[in-house]
Amino acid sequence: MSVYKDSAWFKRAAWAVSAGVLALGLSGMAKATELKVYTAIEADDLKRYAAEFNKVYPDIEIKWVRDSTGIVTAKLLAEKDNPQADVVWGLAATSLMLLKNEGMTQAYMPAGGDKLDKKFIDTANPPHWTGMDAWVACICYNTVEAKKKNLPVPTSWKDLTKPVYKGSVVMPNPNSSGTGFLDVASWLQLFGEEDGWKFMDALHQNIAWYTHSGSKPCRQAGAGEVPIGVSFAYRGAKVKSKGAPVEIIVPKEGIGWDMEATAIMKGTKNLDAAKKLVDFSVSKAANEMYNTVYAVVAYPGVAKPVDNYPPNIGDAMIDNNFEWVAANRMRILKEWQTRYDSKSEAK
Amino acid sequence: MTQAAVQAAAAPRIKPKVSRDDWIMRACMGVIALFLVVAVLLPLYTMLSKSLENRHGDFIGLTNYAEYFSTPALFLSAVNSLQISVIATVIVLVTAFLYAYALTRTCMPLKWLFKLIAAIPLLTPSLLSGISLVYWFGNQGVAKHLLLGESIYGPIGIVIGSAYWVFPHVLMIVITALSITDARLYEAALALRAGRWRTFFTVTLPGCKYGLISAGFVAFTLIFTDFGVPKVIGGNYNVLATDIYKQVIGQQNFQMGAVVSVVLLIPAVLAFAVDRIVQRKQVALLSARAVPYQPQPRTSRDWAAFAFCTVVAAVILLMIGMAQYAALIKFWPYNLTLTLGNYEFDLANGGGWDSYHNSIRMSLYTAVVGTVIIFFGAYLMEKGRGFRAGRNGFHAIAMLPLAVPGMVLGLSYIFFFNNPANPFNFLYGTMAILVIATVAHFYTVSHLTAVTALKQMDAEFESVSASLNTPFYRTFLRVTVPVCVPAILDISMYLFLNAMTTVSAVVFIYSTDTTLASVAVLNMDDQGEIPFAAAMAMMIAYTCAGARILHAILTRGIMRTTQAWRTR
Numbered sequence: 001m002s003v004y005k006d007s008a009w010f011k012r013a014a015w016a017v018s019a020g021v022l023a024l025g026l027s028g029m030a031k032a033t034e035l036k037v038y039t040a041i042e043a044d045d046l047k048r049y050a051a052e053f054n055k056v057y058p059d060i061e062i063k064w065v066r067d068s069t070g071i072v073t074a075k076l077l078a079e080k081d082n083p084q085a086d087v088v089w090g091l092a093a094t095s096l097m098l099l100k101n102e103g104m105t106q107a108y109m110p111a112g113g114d115k116l117d118k119k120f121i122d123t124a125n126p127p128h129w130t131g132m133d134a135w136v137a138c139i140c141y142n143t144v145e146a147k148k149k150n151l152p153v154p155t156s157w158k159d160l161t162k163p164v165y166k167g168s169v170v171m172p173n174p175n176s177s178g179t180g181f182l183d184v185a186s187w188l189q190l191f192g193e194e195d196g197w198k199f200m201d202a203l204h205q206n207i208a209w210y211t212h213s214g215s216k217p218c219r220q221a222g223a224g225e226v227p228i229g230v231s232f233a234y235r236g237a238k239v240k241s242k243g244a245p246v247e248i249i250v251p252k253e254g255i256g257w258d259m260e261a262t263a264i265m266k267g268t269k270n271l272d273a274a275k276k277l278v279d280f281s282v283s284k285a286a287n288e289m290y291n292t293v294y295a296v297v298a299y300p301g302v303a304k305p306v307d308n309y310p311p312n313i314g315d316a317m318i319d320n321n322f323e324w325v326a327a328n329r330m331r332i333l334k335e336w337q338t339r340y341d342s343k344s345e346a347k
Numbered sequence: 348m349t350q351a352a353v354q355a356a357a358a359p360r361i362k363p364k365v366s367r368d369d370w371i372m373r374a375c376m377g378v379i380a381l382f383l384v385v386a387v388l389l390p391l392y393t394m395l396s397k398s399l400e401n402r403h404g405d406f407i408g409l410t411n412y413a414e415y416f417s418t419p420a421l422f423l424s425a426v427n428s429l430q431i432s433v434i435a436t437v438i439v440l441v442t443a444f445l446y447a448y449a450l451t452r453t454c455m456p457l458k459w460l461f462k463l464i465a466a467i468p469l470l471t472p473s474l475l476s477g478i479s480l481v482y483w484f485g486n487q488g489v490a491k492h493l494l495l496g497e498s499i500y501g502p503i504g505i506v507i508g509s510a511y512w513v514f515p516h517v518l519m520i521v522i523t524a525l526s527i528t529d530a531r532l533y534e535a536a537l538a539l540r541a542g543r544w545r546t547f548f549t550v551t552l553p554g555c556k557y558g559l560i561s562a563g564f565v566a567f568t569l570i571f572t573d574f575g576v577p578k579v580i581g582g583n584y585n586v587l588a589t590d591i592y593k594q595v596i597g598q599q600n601f602q603m604g605a606v607v608s609v610v611l612l613i614p615a616v617l618a619f620a621v622d623r624i625v626q627r628k629q630v631a632l633l634s635a636r637a638v639p640y641q642p643q644p645r646t647s648r649d650w651a652a653f654a655f656c657t658v659v660a661a662v663i664l665l666m667i668g669m670a671q672y673a674a675l676i677k678f679w680p681y682n683l684t685l686t687l688g689n690y691e692f693d694l695a696n697g698g699g700w701d702s703y704h705n706s707i708r709m710s711l712y713t714a715v716v717g718t719v720i721i722f723f724g725a726y727l728m729e730k731g732r733g734f735r736a737g738r739n740g741f742h743a744i745a746m747l748p749l750a751v752p753g754m755v756l757g758l759s760y761i762f763f764f765n766n767p768a769n770p771f772n773f774l775y776g777t778m779a780i781l782v783i784a785t786v787a788h789f790y791t792v793s794h795l796t797a798v799t800a801l802k803q804m805d806a807e808f809e810s811v812s813a814s815l816n817t818p819f820y821r822t823f824l825r826v827t828v829p830v831c832v833p834a835i836l837d838i839s840m841y842l843f844l845n846a847m848t849t850v851s852a853v854v855f856i857y858s859t860d861t862t863l864a865s866v867a868v869l870n871m872d873d874q875g876e877i878p879f880a881a882a883m884a885m886m887i888a889y890t891c892a893g894a895r896i897l898h899a900i901l902t903r904g905i906m907r908t909t910q911a912w913r914t915r
Contacts (some may be wrong), residue, residue: 063859067875070596077599078761176597208580209500219875224487243678341420
């Protein structure tokens with residue numbers, strides 16, 4: 001009798017314990033949805049972005065994989081057959097368009113996506129990617145070195161072709177860097193094909209060297225290696241805030257731009273969490289967060305001036321035809337290579 | 348006729364006696380060969396086969412090659428690559444030979460110090476030498492007038508930067524080649540009244556010829572395939588390695604990247620062919636009756652060697668010194684206030700202390716696992732009997748990684764290991780894959796060092812043990828390993844240092860929990876945080892220097908117990 005009783009008690013206890021374990025396990029699981037997020041956002045912004053996101057969705061943990069735009073894009077494409085990323089948050093929209101064409105992105109209209117500026121969202125319905133902020137070209141001008149060389153302040157792209165700047169300008173090689181390509185594509189759109197190439201022929205005479213990274217021209221200008229670097233405004237602002245004597249110049253013809261954007265990878269096992277992340281990424285709060293370092297963001301009416309950015313830089317952005325750019329990319333790069341890359345010495 | 352008949356009759360009688368041992372050896376070699384196939388051959392195949400495909404993965408024959416060879420830029424890049432590689436190789440080879448000669452064949456003072464200083468370029472990511480060169484010779488550089496108006500951005504920068512980082516790699520092989528020699532040859536030369544120069548040209552040079560040729564090809568191939576230095580300091584000077592960068596990172600054109608990679612493999616294939624031809628003529632220097640060479644003091648030669656090594660060491664110290672300075676100043680060149688703030692990595696972009704700890708773990712694993720695999724593999728290949736085709740094939744695969752740019756290796760790992768159908772798929776995203784990639788990436792130089800050391804041991808050791816019916820592994824553990832302890836320690840050190848500083852391959856395969864310090868350096872530099880990048884690179888350097896000093900102490904202790912036979 002007592003034996004029976006004991007065993008019944010034991011059974012009940014066992015049930016209780018296992019139910020408890022299960023409950024604990026479930027709650028543990030609920031807490032630990034891990035999202036693998038690929039990004040090219042700078043590391044100190046990453047911590048901030050994740051913290052803000054966790055204020056809204058505390059039960060999703062972001063596992064970042066961060067590297068430069070070129071490497072992240074190459075990595076995503078190489079992983080095509082077995083994608084590792086759940087979401088891409090903060091990669092050039094042109095890269096995401098590439099992924100979309102490869103059929104690697106998941107169409108999703110985030111809650112609140114309709115509030116974004118139309119420029120900042122994929123035209124497909126539902127969209128495959130949504131924009132975050134604009135990444136605009138600029139000229140970094142080192143006042144100290146320019147003074148030593150008696151260089152006037154350039155105010156337009158065309159100014160850079162004047163003989164006075166010979167050997168004083170550095171720009172990224174469009175074959176290595178997305179920023180370089182963005183510049184070339186914008187000049188072709190601004191000046192037209194024929195005059196665009198003529199402009200670059202003249203500019204080539206003044207180029208000291210082409211770099212393999214888009215941020216390098218501005219960094220080199222900041223370190224006084226060259227007086228003038230063609231780069232992008234975000235980097236210019238950062239270099240300036242480090243104490244470099246640079247001015248960020250917005251050429252009056254207008255400036256090329258790309259955007260940082262977000263997309264869900266097709267086939268993700270964490271689709272719900274991924275959708276929550278994208279919902280957050282288009283929210284007003286998120287855009288305010290982007291605005292601390294980017295002057296132009298996707299959510300209208302949010303942007304406040306950012307330290308060290310030229311005012312009203314958004315107005316200078318050209319009407320960028322991304323589809324034309326994507327369709328003509330290979331042709332433009334090839335033409336550029338034949339014209340400028342095969343002569344090693346630009347002197 | 349009769350001889351053949353005797354052999355035919357004799358063969359079956361001898362064979363069973365040795366075969367069990369042989370089969371164990373072949374099985375062991377098979378296991379290591381399998382490692383090489385999985386870690387090098389198959390991934391590379393998945394990548395390089397893309398050179399015959401279009402963007403959608405359809406087979407298109409040689410169309411990509413036709414397109415590539417019709418680009419005018421190619422020819423120029425190829426010529427540039429050749430020029431740079433030849434010039435830098437000659438500089439490095441001459442310097443490394445003289446330096447190694449001074450270390451092994453003279454009685455100059457402070458040898459241990461010179462040996463430590465020579466390893467410095469191995470201690471830091473190659474990016475750091477780029478930063479140093481710019482601070483020394485860039486347009487704001489403190490010593491730019493030394494270039495007489497020439498720009499550091501271009502061939503001059505590439506040659507200096509390449510020679511600097513390749514130097515220790517080459518030195519390691521040349522020292523090994525020079526350090527084991529038979530003193531009886533020198534005694535004979537003396538007895539025959541050969542002059543010093545004559546002795547040098549008839550004894551010393553032929554004795555290390557094999558090592559020198561290997562070292563030359565290693566230097567050439569390393570420089571030919573490196574994109575780190577040309578990317579940072581190359582300016583407009585296009586080389587083949589930066590062409591791959593443009594295709595793969597700039598345009599995500601893996602197919603064209605694969606085409607250029609195949610072109611880059613050509614010198615490695617040539618190197619292998621020459622290596623085989625030269626090797627056939629190599630005779631073991633350390634016969635079982637050999638007497639180790641002991642340099643005798645000779646004032647003029649010793650002081651000349653000392654002066655030469657001082658100059659080389661000074662150049663190396665100036666490079667690292669500038670890097671240290673870069674890590675301590677606020678903003679080059681406008682605010683030269685000294686600060687320690689650049690070492691607060693958790694405040695910086697691109698990775699905190701976590702990545703530093705990961706790097707140390709990864710490097711330790713690489714050193715231990717890599718040394719065991721590489722040295723044992725080289726032993727089996729070198730001392731195995733028969734099975735010639737298998738051993739040649741093994742050597743060919745072992746030579747291959749040298750010619751593969753890290754970027755190509757890294758990408759090929761994604762294609763191969765990230766395939767869900769691959770039984771090794773579980774490795775993807777783990778620490779293990781980083782270790783495997785790093786061992787594979789640095790396989791060749793370690794393998795050559797092991798082979799050079801082993802080749803100098805007389806095959807009689809094996810014959811004697813075989814005739815005494817001792818299993819090969821006993822000979823291996825009791826004779827070979829103790830004799831080769833210096834080379835083994837060198838290999839483990841080499842792997843550790845390279846694992847700490849490597850970037851190009853691992854940048855594609857690290858994951859959230861396996862970020863690395865060397866990658867952090869690259870990212871910090873890319874984000875314009877040069878002082879932080881320099882500081883993190885110097886952290887790597889201190890760690891490597893610590894390991895190197897520990898290694899030196901260990902070597903001395905072990906040398907005393909195992910290498911006593913070297914002195915008479």
